[in-house]
Amino acid sequence: MKRSFMQRAAAAPHIVWSVLFIIAPLIFVVYYSFTDLDGAFTTENIGRLFTSNYVLIFVNSLCLALISTVVCLVIAYPLAYIFSRMKEKWQRVMVLLIMIPLWMNFLITTYSWMTILEDTGIINSLFKAIGLDPVHMINTPGAVVVGMVFCYLPYMILPIYTVMSGIDPKLLEAASDLGCSGWHVMTRVVMPMSLSGVISGITMVFVPSISTFYISQKLGGGTFQLIGDTIESYFVGTAINYHFGAALSLVLMILILLSMAVMNHYSDSEDEGGRRIK
Amino acid sequence: MNGKKIIELRGITKSFDGEVVLDNISLDIYEDEFLTLLGPSGCGKTTTLRIIGGFETPDSGEVFFDGKKINDTPPYKRNINTVFQKYALFPHLNVYENIAFGLRLQKTKLPEDEISRRVKEMLEMVNLRGFERRRVTTLSGGQQQRVAIARALINNPKVLLLDEPLGALDLKLRKDMQNELKGMQKRTGITFIYVTHDQEEALSMSDTVVVMNEGSIMQIGTPTDIYNEPSNAYVADFIGESNIIDGVMLADRSVRFAGHTFECVDGGFGKNEQVDVVVRPEDVDVVAVDKGMLTGKVTSVTFKGVHWEIIVDIDNFKWMIQTTDYVAPDAEIGVYIEPDAIHIMKKSEYSDMFGDYSSFSDELDELSDVDAEGEE
Amino acid sequence: MKTLSRLYLTLVFIFLYSPIAVMILISFNSGESTTEFLGFSLRWYREMFRDSATLEALKNTLVLSVSSAVASTVIGTLAAVGIDRMRNRFLRRAVMSVTNIPMMNPDIVTGISLMLVFVFVGTLLGLESYLSFWTLLIAHVTFNLPYVILSVLPKLKQMDKNIPEAALDLGCTPIQSFFKVELPFIMPGVVTGLIMAFTLSFDDFVISNFTSGSSYETLTIHIYSMIKKSVKPDIYALSTLIFAAVLLLLVISNASDSSGEPKKKKKDGSDKKRRMFLMRGKEGGVAK
Numbered sequence: 001m002k003r004s005f006m007q008r009a010a011a012a013p014h015i016v017w018s019v020l021f022i023i024a025p026l027i028f029v030v031y032y033s034f035t036d037l038d039g040a041f042t043t044e045n046i047g048r049l050f051t052s053n054y055v056l057i058f059v060n061s062l063c064l065a066l067i068s069t070v071v072c073l074v075i076a077y078p079l080a081y082i083f084s085r086m087k088e089k090w091q092r093v094m095v096l097l098i099m100i101p102l103w104m105n106f107l108i109t110t111y112s113w114m115t116i117l118e119d120t121g122i123i124n125s126l127f128k129a130i131g132l133d134p135v136h137m138i139n140t141p142g143a144v145v146v147g148m149v150f151c152y153l154p155y156m157i158l159p160i161y162t163v164m165s166g167i168d169p170k171l172l173e174a175a176s177d178l179g180c181s182g183w184h185v186m187t188r189v190v191m192p193m194s195l196s197g198v199i200s201g202i203t204m205v206f207v208p209s210i211s212t213f214y215i216s217q218k219l220g221g222g223t224f225q226l227i228g229d230t231i232e233s234y235f236v237g238t239a240i241n242y243h244f245g246a247a248l249s250l251v252l253m254i255l256i257l258l259s260m261a262v263m264n265h266y267s268d269s270e271d272e273g274g275r276r277i278k
Numbered sequence: 279m280n281g282k283k284i285i286e287l288r289g290i291t292k293s294f295d296g297e298v299v300l301d302n303i304s305l306d307i308y309e310d311e312f313l314t315l316l317g318p319s320g321c322g323k324t325t326t327l328r329i330i331g332g333f334e335t336p337d338s339g340e341v342f343f344d345g346k347k348i349n350d351t352p353p354y355k356r357n358i359n360t361v362f363q364k365y366a367l368f369p370h371l372n373v374y375e376n377i378a379f380g381l382r383l384q385k386t387k388l389p390e391d392e393i394s395r396r397v398k399e400m401l402e403m404v405n406l407r408g409f410e411r412r413r414v415t416t417l418s419g420g421q422q423q424r425v426a427i428a429r430a431l432i433n434n435p436k437v438l439l440l441d442e443p444l445g446a447l448d449l450k451l452r453k454d455m456q457n458e459l460k461g462m463q464k465r466t467g468i469t470f471i472y473v474t475h476d477q478e479e480a481l482s483m484s485d486t487v488v489v490m491n492e493g494s495i496m497q498i499g500t501p502t503d504i505y506n507e508p509s510n511a512y513v514a515d516f517i518g519e520s521n522i523i524d525g526v527m528l529a530d531r532s533v534r535f536a537g538h539t540f541e542c543v544d545g546g547f548g549k550n551e552q553v554d555v556v557v558r559p560e561d562v563d564v565v566a567v568d569k570g571m572l573t574g575k576v577t578s579v580t581f582k583g584v585h586w587e588i589i590v591d592i593d594n595f596k597w598m599i600q601t602t603d604y605v606a607p608d609a610e611i612g613v614y615i616e617p618d619a620i621h622i623m624k625k626s627e628y629s630d631m632f633g634d635y636s637s638f639s640d641e642l643d644e645l646s647d648v649d650a651e652g653e654e
Numbered sequence: 655m656k657t658l659s660r661l662y663l664t665l666v667f668i669f670l671y672s673p674i675a676v677m678i679l680i681s682f683n684s685g686e687s688t689t690e691f692l693g694f695s696l697r698w699y700r701e702m703f704r705d706s707a708t709l710e711a712l713k714n715t716l717v718l719s720v721s722s723a724v725a726s727t728v729i730g731t732l733a734a735v736g737i738d739r740m741r742n743r744f745l746r747r748a749v750m751s752v753t754n755i756p757m758m759n760p761d762i763v764t765g766i767s768l769m770l771v772f773v774f775v776g777t778l779l780g781l782e783s784y785l786s787f788w789t790l791l792i793a794h795v796t797f798n799l800p801y802v803i804l805s806v807l808p809k810l811k812q813m814d815k816n817i818p819e820a821a822l823d824l825g826c827t828p829i830q831s832f833f834k835v836e837l838p839f840i841m842p843g844v845v846t847g848l849i850m851a852f853t854l855s856f857d858d859f860v861i862s863n864f865t866s867g868s869s870y871e872t873l874t875i876h877i878y879s880m881i882k883k884s885v886k887p888d889i890y891a892l893s894t895l896i897f898a899a900v901l902l903l904l905v906i907s908n909a910s911d912s913s914g915e916p917k918k919k920k921k922d923g924s925d926k927k928r929r930m931f932l933m934r935g936k937e938g939g940v941a942k
Contacts, residue, residue, distance in 0.1 A: 007828065010735040011737050014736070014799065015749060017729060017795070021768065021793075021795075022752055022756060024771055028767060032770055079662065082662070097667065101671065103853075104677075104897055105857060107877050108889065108890070109673040109674070111881060113673055115676050118689060120689060150670070211760030211761070214878075218881075231762055236863065242773065252762075253763055333819055352827075353822040354824075360819075362816040362820055364814055366820040368835055368838075370838040379824050380825055383825035383826060429824065
């Protein structure tokens, strides 16, 4: 088909836009990371990241993000499986129910969690009512994990569910027919087939949880800092330093790219394994 | 048929990504003609059609319409319309609006009752009266086909292009639509250029058949010409079943093959020229061994309804013969061939590639048919 | 087994809905506390409607999300058409990869990277306040674009390539063919993209946080600054109202979906699922 000029040029505004507002900003991040306030080249910003203070921040963020991701996976996987075995009509309802909380702004829901977890909050009021001792929950890493899991759990459930609902039930029957026990059907058929959903779920949870900045402020009570909070403080806080903030973001980006590359590598090799079985 | 030329292709060449799809094609198409481009998948027939329609521009060569060069005329300025392979109906419009689409685009705005009258006329013609308000997505394949034809014909094109329009229909419907299409062409007097890989379809509908292979035209002729006088082994094999045997022209009207000298009706070859001899399976008579011009042993027998199809080994060459009398497998038989059943062709690059039934099987034949369905 | 999975479902839903329940409950609190429920009243709803800053922020947000949704839908739809017709595979892959960046990158990085550009250009031009409605609009269009493109592209792929050709064949110029035939065909994808862009824009906080100046406050930014000061149940009242509106929209769109075209094929069902998942699938993965 001959393409008219219009069709050829249709993507042009988008391409120009992408160059100006996607590529250029990333170049600016790199540029700012390696310059000082006067615009001279420096590696000081990057160097400063390797002081114990910031290494600790990175380690904290990484740990919390990993914990949240694992918790999400553990909760989501059986749930997605249960969903995928329901009747079509119920599946739709369930997906809708999972999505509704996503429509709530996370600033508000995080604040609600404060109300729930506070020392005089709803849970502790309940405990008091039934005669239990209050438990300190707010301002702990656990509270932050609760907040993150709440915010990102649907992102883990939906991709896994989408893949699982695509598995032909006949395939499971065929597996049992060929002598797989229930457990083996799960480990040999369902799990390998749902892996792609798991992988995208993990990326969809891990990326926002490692870069979050508000949840930890509210539920962690500022007792410890995460990368997101640190970056924010250098851009809109009181100690503005774009150059150092840019360096932090650059390292965060590289960290995420690396973990995604690892994930992709892992999923690719698993894919090949799958092909071999076929 | 001796009408005016409506479309002329002169030396058309076209390649995609370095692969030559059309190699120096020249073709004349006349007014009021039903012309079929016939060939296997990838032979360039659809590309030829798309060049006429204006959806592709040739790399070199010229396209004339009514004497005017139209190489660079876009499709919307050509008085040619197309019925596409999968109909390409507009799913957001109902039957009426699909058919009226072309009319509504005319420069001078037509009054609504004029449009309505002509759409009704078209629906009448394709036997879809009362379907105006139906959504096209709710129609059956055959009905969609009719809407596509009506939509293409409403603009009164001089030429209608049809790209394997019956490919998606089942056999019975296909046969009916073939008759209808032929009838429509006769009534409207519009030139039809029809693309198909189905030789039976081509032979039964067309005034002229153009056999194509690998980007070149093999033969242009009437269906009877193409069947009775194939120009080379490729055409002989592609159109119907053929036994193609090496032979030597002894003199005009005398040819020697399979160890026997036959009388034939062709001449004009050099003395002792090597030739390809075509004998159609239905033109071979099975006779008693002592009465046969040739003798051989039956290796397989298949019942085909109207006739038996037998494979006979004559001098290590497997012949296919269609006979109405049962012959037992392994029987020795004689064969008799009338002079006018023998067709002589010059040797070509396709010689020795076709015509022997030693590896013949119905199943393989069907498989290759299925392949051809996936055309372009 | 069945009771076990029921119990499990219940627990997860309690977890997912308790903050929402708390929010709705407290919004009707008659007292000022966000932790103690003193009695039912509509007091905070009244106060909210009296607060001009909140109403202003709501108006700002609506203006911003509508304009960014429309702009990104126009640019994105055109881009999808262009990408669909691209013959150069390398170029096509390059464009798609760049398109996906705002989806893969954490919002905070997208936010600060845009801020750096605005700051740089702003100081270059000697502007006093470089962050404004326009910087917000640019940022929102930027993160909306991939979602629009990804919801339009599959529709274009579904379209028989002969359909635009048929339009040309019947006398359409390429432009007419686009508006009369192709656009109606891809409309469902375009509408999905538009709605998605609107909701993403309406809901965005992280990127807006870095690209909005003090002159133009959106609802989420307003809520953020309110929370920083002292929290009163009026924020909950506001959120409850937004929540109700969203719920209403969801119900309407679902109802119209199931009544509008009663017997859609199964293929569409899975398409829908994918779309719903896309709806809020902000971070990567989906693009694969």
